[in-house]
Amino acid sequence: MLQPAHANAVAKNILRKLVQGESPPTAPMKIVDRLAGSPYANFTIQVGKAEESARKTIDFALHLAETMFRYGAGALEVETSIIAVTAALGLRHIEVDITNQSVIINYAPRDAVPITLLRVVRSWTNNYAGLVAVHELVTDITAGGVSRDEAYRRLDVIVKKPKPFPRWMVAVAEAVFAAAVVGVIGGTPFGMIVALITILLAGQTARVLGKWRVPDFFVTAISSFIVTIVAVLCFMARVPLSPSVVVAGGILLMLPSGRLVSAVQDAINGFPVTAAGRFLSAFLSFGAIVAGIAVALVTGALFGAERLNVAETINSLLPLYSVLGLVAVATVAICIAEQTAVRLLLPTVAVALIGYLVYYLGMYWGLGGRFAPAVAAVVIGMLARIIALRLGAPQLVVAVPSIIFLLVGLSIFRAMFVMTLTPEESITGFVGLFNALIVILAVAAGVVLGDNAARPFTHIKGTKDRRRNRRR
Template sequence: MTEPSDGRRRPPSAGLPRTEPMSPLQMGQQAAGKRMLRRLVQGEHPPTAPLSIVDRLAGSPYANPMIQVGGVDTSARKTIDFALHLAESMFRYGAGALEVETSIIAITAALGLKHIEVDITNQSVAINYAPRDQTPITLLRVVRSWTNNYAGLAQVHQLVTDIVTGGVGREEAVRRLDDITHSPKPFPRWMVTAASGIFSAAFVGVLGGGIRASAVAFASSLLISMLARQLGKWRTPDFFVTAACSFVVTLVALLLWRYGTPVGFQIAPAIVVVGGILLLLPTGRLVSSVQDAINGFPVTAAGRFLSTMLTFGALVAGIAIAFVVGAMTGMETIDVTETFPPRYDLWLLVLMVAVAVVAIAIAEQTAWPLLLPTAAVGVVGHLVLIGATAVGVGPRFAPALAAVVIGLLARVVALRMGAPQLVVAVPAALILLPGLTIFRSMYVLTLEESEIILGFGGMLSAGAIVLGVAAGIVLGDVLARPLTRNLASNERKRARRR
């Protein structure tokens, strides 16, 4: 490079083409392009960054809890004890693993504990609290008993909501939880027994049975309720209690079908048995197991699913033994292909469905304010079932479709009433289960050896329907989450005002 004639050195940029300064619009476009390129290459978050445990509350009614700050770690052990007691109560009352986990995370975060981990299995809940530079605390609680208490589950749900909104401290929360666990159930034992019989009678009428068949179903239900209570006093395992009850209800139906009465009281046994065994089906556990499997709790789901399958095994074992006893007494062959056309008008069928749902809700100890909303959800589900069957959806897909509608409506209704979705969905969906298919398949498997393949096919079909109903309830709950965000926030606003 030559020096200029005047002896001065030119700047390095001299002689290069001059560039115009960028306008603010161009600078903004360039920055936006860089941000987009960075998102495409790196993603929104570093790929190996761990998720905050509070992020597990997204989509639940406890999202964005009000967190207490300062002075809580000194009493961390008391807070963890309370969280474990609450989780044990929820499990005993039939809650799913995801609901228990979100409740633990919500209340511990609201009470100021940030460094916790939760591990849930079928029968135990473990909480590990490990703050920095402090001795960690790990506590475990085992759940050894279960009971029907949907009213208690709804009260625990409301307690968690009140804690998350910051309106309830730990001491008051402990007192309220003790009141919930020690308070009596909303309905006395005699009323639960009567409700079981009313459910059986009403459901037999819905299936196409007459007044006599409903009367026999009512009496059989009362009989097996007393039998189950007596066997429970003797601490008989649930497997044998279920098998004995299904044996008794099937044998009574077979004997009445064979011998009848002098006035021609003969009835089809299949429709009577269905009214009795539906109450023995572990619908709540099955829905919870499918929900746990879908939501990422495989160990809990496997344990509950095994328990559910054992209950189904007990049901079919009791039915099979009753068939064998009936054959030994010279029972004639049953026409298992017999169909039962509706005996009543549609309005009366809807009324009987509502009565049946209310009765099963009472048997599950649902709170009084939830009885009629649960019946309304059940009626809508039954109408969807009738409509789907009429348009040719199919006997397997129609119950699943009705279950989706029930699951969606149950979440909306439950959040409005301050309860979890399961409390409304399970009683409303019980009418969708294939009791007739189970009875017919077991009869073929037990007494017609030439049609054993047909029997296995029927049991697989019944299992598919049951799983479809359970999965439909969970899918309905998922579909309703975007629609119920405002309902959850409104529930929390009402809690703050209290």
């Protein structure tokens, strides 16, 4: 039987643990705690292989981070990869700072001279297949089976490896995507053909301008001008198609929907500077699109064309099975345009179709234009994490192509178009912009929530391995 004094001490200790938790409430979080829930939570530390050559290890980590950013990775994925790689290669006392286009790593061991290195990302490219290869490399490093020198060699191979699809196939895929979108949002077969030809023309023009180092803002504006002027010419020639459908389908490929969702995800995950940079870049793209459309409409008016309402809401009359077929075709096309690994094409199509079905059922059951996309995004986020990690890929490469048909970019485009070209309806434009931002926030939060909700189903190695981060 416990003595009264001892019983009081035990009770106080239990109460203190309930109030304070296992660690003091003001204790700072260790940087490796950022790996909790990530695919690299069970890393293996290689003792004595990094402390003597910390500079080379940090150089490798920066090169890895730059490659991931260039290929389209989010800030959280880049940060967790850096932390996992440096920890697995034996470096302690690491701090990482990520902004929109730069990565800083500070290494400050006790009783030694600190090292701070910076890497700036100056170019971007679509290469989801390369991102998958980098993910596999980081996974192998954290498993303890790859040395730093071998990791350097493998990363160089990834960077120099050709993309899985040639340029001509990417150009055709972009045009096919636009044609499929026109079909999904209510266009006729003839409208799909017009959209395909228009995007081929705009794509080739954009590639020429890119070779001339023209800023992306003007490239986007000229591309949207080409799409709109073709629609205006068809309208002037009394061609039986809806100009708004052609414009909407043509610009959907230019809309920075994925960038907007990534910006919100970065803000949710604790990277406000990166999120602000991506938001600014995305809204500049919207401004370029609206500018190109405005110039095309004014040009058409000079030659006697009526002012078109290219931002009107469009409702598809196709049966569900036809829409699902077009969604599947468009998802394959956007995967080719993003240079996704071939083995991920069918899984991504499956996730996109399931996500669209959830969205369709949500709208049918009356969830509304705000809640239905959020529910679909949660399902897409969960499936993308489970399927992607089991196939050795990051969640991003499956989730981003799958959310395209939630059409979060079209709502912002319509709002900005109304605000710019119809000043008398500015209030309507502001309300539309606010509603569009709410939908984008809901979709991005849904993808992040789905990613987190799927974590219990992706701990393949179990809790025993999580406790067994032993040194080798």
